[in-house]
Amino acid sequence: MCSPLVEKVVRERIHQQGLPHVSRRNFLKLGGLTAGGLAVASLFPQRQARAQDMAMPAVVDLSHVFGTNIPTYTPGEAPTREDFVTVEANGFFIQRWSLYEHAGTHVDFPAHFIADGETVDNYPVENLLSPAVVIDISERAASDPDAMLTADDIQAWESANGDIPPGAVVCMYSAWEARWNSVDDFRNPDGDGVMHFPGFAPDAAAYLIEQRDIHGIAVDTLSLDPGNSTTFDVHYAILGAGKFGIENIANLAAIKDMPALVFVGIPRWEGSGGGPSRIVAFSM
Amino acid sequence: MCSPLVEKVVRERIHQQGLPHVSRRNFLKLGGLTAGGLAVASLFPQRQARAQDMAMPAVVDLSHVFGTNIPTYTPGEAPTREDFVTVEANGFFIQRWSLYEHAGTHVDFPAHFIADGETVDNYPVENLLSPAVVIDISERAASDPDAMLTADDIQAWESANGDIPPGAVVCMYSAWEARWNSVDDFRNPDGDGVMHFPGFAPDAAAYLIEQRDIHGIAVDTLSLDPGNSTTFDVHYAILGAGKFGIENIANLAAIKDMPALVFVGIPRWEGSGGGPSRIVAFSM
Helix, strand or coil: CCCHHHHHHHHHHHHHCCCCCCCHHHHHHHHHHHHHHHCCCCCCCCCCCCHHHCCCCEEEECCCCECCCCCCCCCCCCCEEEEEECHHHHCCCEEEEEEECCCCCEEECHHHCCCCCCCHHHCCHHHHEEEEEEEECHHHHHHCCCCEECHHHHHHHHHHHCCCCCCCEEEEECCHHHHCCCHHHHHCECCCCCECCCEECHHHHHHHHHHCCCCEEEECCCCCCCCCCCCCHHHHHHHHCCCEEEECCCCHHHCCCCCCEEEEECCCECCCCEEECEEEEEEC | CCCHHHHHHHHHHHHHCCCCCCCHHHHHHHHHHHHHHHCCCCCCCCCCCCHHHCCCCEEEECCCCECCCCCCCCCCCCCEEEEEECHHHHCCCEEEEEEECCCCCEEECHHHCCCCCCCHHHCCHHHHEEEEEEEECHHHHHHCCCCEECHHHHHHHHHHHCCCCCCCEEEEECCHHHHCCCHHHHHCECCCCCECCCEECHHHHHHHHHHCCCCEEEECCCCCCCCCCCCCHHHHHHHHCCCEEEECCCCHHHCCCCCCEEEEECCCECCCCEEECEEEEEEC
16 A cells, blocks of 8 residues: 555645646646555555545546537537625625536536437446547648548557547547637537537447447537538437546546546436536546 | 456446446455456556456546435535537537536546645546445434534554555545535535534544655545634645645445546546546445
């Protein structure tokens, strides 16, 4: 088990290095410490271990702020908020929100597209923790906003890294989030109002569903399908297979070259096909 | 690293054993497997490891469904929801929610009570993952709804288990959640409308803040302070110290006798002093 001193040093480094945005460089520094002091310490110790002996992983935030000026797939579906009570007037502070479920960093579950599909409140919680596979199509997306993550891209990743592990979340990293603070740039509509941003290709969804055993997929754009899709094949395939899809994920660059687990922190929205979530990654 | 076969067996057992509600017995079974095959496999492997080699912990749900009939501290603050579009009429399903932030399984952050206190959207994400310490006052709470978790209770826990670890979430387990499905039983008001349910005693909050280094506290009732409090000392102490407090946490019985990490999955509610969250524990 790790010594309290080593744990303290790691924790201080994590603070100094300004998480939530863990850079590759920071990870390497943590890796060095890991090799020196934490290599045998599991986050999930055997049952004899005490709470005091647990080593803490880095937590990487993969979520945008859920705010009132965020880009949405359909205009007008950003949330609103108002003060209900305030510290100054009432002694404590509560906001009241009005929100559409599919805004911000959020997750689509089967009931979003499938009649009688599984809802958020009763979805198996163990499926919300998943090894991350990040596939980088940012170079192609920089020159082609209609770029898609294809089955070929997945097979190229597998040639280099081995098969997609069971229970993975396969994430499209297109670097589109650089546009997040501009509604127009993020939605990127043409003169006819057709949006142009990257998404999964239907053959990629089919490969993951038929040939592999995934928990879900994720995109750093507004939709699992590319912005110009009119048939939503990827939504139907992924949600129809009982999987989930994360939209508007952020900060994938921080984990694209390291083993990490992605956790979907979605409140148990009653009867829901999805909703606002905290998405994070854990990595040591 | 663990073999794919062992990992597969563990994963199948987890599925068979019907998580999210991991029982003590199931944990022991997993513990046996851990000792046999997973002892050296960390959830957060060193950086040379591949995604394929990661062992998956059990995920234990500590959250109630966020629904329209839940008990709230102040009557009338349960959320409402309505269909915005439906699969049948529109091809896809989105609900619209109206909600007050401090309802359901949720978290109080400093801005809830402290002017200019830290808000959810920018709170340090690494503080959202914390070793769990569960202190059981259920026997006392069964005969006294005004029971409090005191500094003496914490010191008794420490005598048996060692000091509260740095960065812990200290959880009050009163078994009050058995009343969750009845608004009246959970709020438990007397003839004058004064509520009676367990909470932290001020001396417990002071001890944790002054003598220990915690991330936050948690209660399985509607308030960090006991229901009959009029001064909210525990709220002021915990939030004033920059810590957080989880209210209406569920299912603590599942983790009270095992090492576990608690994760606060709270969407990054803009400018907020708290809000609906997915609270889970991770344990191997």
